[in-house]
Amino acid sequence: SGLSISSLIQPILRFAAPLIVIIALLALFVWPWANRESTIISQRFQQRSDVSMVAAGQFRESAKAERVFFIEELDVDKSEVKNIFAAETKNGRLSVAVAATGFMENAEGGGKSIVLNNGRRYEGLPTQPDFRILEFAEYSTQIHSKSALDPAPRDREKTVMELLNDPDPIAMNPNYAELLWRIGLPLMALGLVLIAIPLAYVNPRLGNYTAMFYAVLIYLIYSNLLNLTQNFVSQGKVNVFVAAWPIHVLAFGIAFVLIRNRINPSLKWWRRQLPSFLANRLNIYSPTYLNAT
Known part of the structure; x- marks a missing residue:
């Protein structure tokens, strides 16, 4: 016996909410400020007398x-x-x-x-x-001392308002890409938290690090897809409004399916749509499988 997965969702989200808010504040405000200050200090050091x-x-x-x-x-x-x-x-x-x-x-x-x-x-x-x-x-x-003029900010050093209001058409796509990346960080944190909840249920026969392996793999795929989307938007290959939602919706969808499968193991229709190898691997996370073993 033990706690059901549905009873864990609320306390875990309550615990993770402040961390997600901190990540959002760091990404939206502290990150550009720190990059800006670092560039100014470096520039002034190079311009020293x-x-x-x-x-x-x-x-x-x-x-x-x-x-x-x-x-x-x-x-x-x-x-x-x-x-x-x-x-x-x-x-x-x-x-x-x-x-x-x-x-x-x-x-x-x-x-x-x-x-x-x-x-x-x-x-x-x-x-x-x-x-x-x-x-x-x-x-x-x-x-002779060079005049210590502050350099023009790069996209990763601009505030949110500067990214949105930059009149330069050449900088539009890089600005949108940077904004997409900053907003994507807290969303990625939320998606990873939701995915981690069903991954916490593992088969002891598979070892203690199996869930950790899948968690790290999902994080690497998630973050790389986010960076890849940022590059595509920066190069103008993908519209920012098209690129803003698919990755996060996919992550939330995966989390929903895994959680739903934990709550109701009889919901196996989606497994029949998968290759047998992948379906068998996902089946090890089913409570029915765990009880049988």
């Missing part, structure tokens, strides 16, 4: 790959430096400056400059006739 990359004892290349710095020593606040090497390529001409001491200062326009004291600057290559060696008391090279 050259001075933020200076580290003692290491060669550092500027963001535009046009300048190389080496500083042997610098203090904590990075205002005074010692033994500086700075190589710069400008208009195809190489310029190398070296100095024993220097410091960093704020330049006009919010940028920063490295000021080298009592050093030498080498312009050109030694094999070229215009090669020059210059001594200086003070030499300043400005460090």
Whole structure:
């Protein structure tokens, strides 16, 4: 004896409902926000100024790959430096400056400059006739900072309203595909919960992991079909309104048939429509079969 499957449906759904709501909130709101913040942080890191990359004892290349710095020593606040090497390529001409001491200062326009004291600057290559060696008391090279503009959001970073109201016709299908995927996650969670209820009844002779195997297999098929549908909608191969319902309706239908079969094992008409091998495999979940064994 034991609890019937019908008596388990309500408490299981009551337990799963908050989790499904959390999945919906994560998919619809937290997921795009997290992706957006990650992209902004990554973009700003790539747009960081050259001075933020200076580290003692290491060669550092500027963001535009046009300048190389080496500083042997610098203090904590990075205002005074010692033994500086700075190589710069400008208009195809190489310029190398070296100095024993220097410091960093704020330049006009919010940028920063490295000021080298009592050093030498080498312009050109030694094999070229215009090669020059210059001594200086003070030499300043400005460090240009890129403007940290936030990049345009991609479809996986847009809010629900941005996905629906984007006027760009090129982005319409990717936006609808992203929206379809986000809405599909909580629906998939609900479908998997319903399917898991009848799968919980297993034949002990089949082992403890048989139901787990089928559950994982169903999840993989379900999620892959959802991703495949998203790709088709994004490429414009399938209309979003056509692609929105078949997978989930199929999952709910499978759950209904399995649950109905648990409640009423005499309902075997649908098994006769299946290949014998598949029908026999599904038959192992019947209470009649379990009682007989």
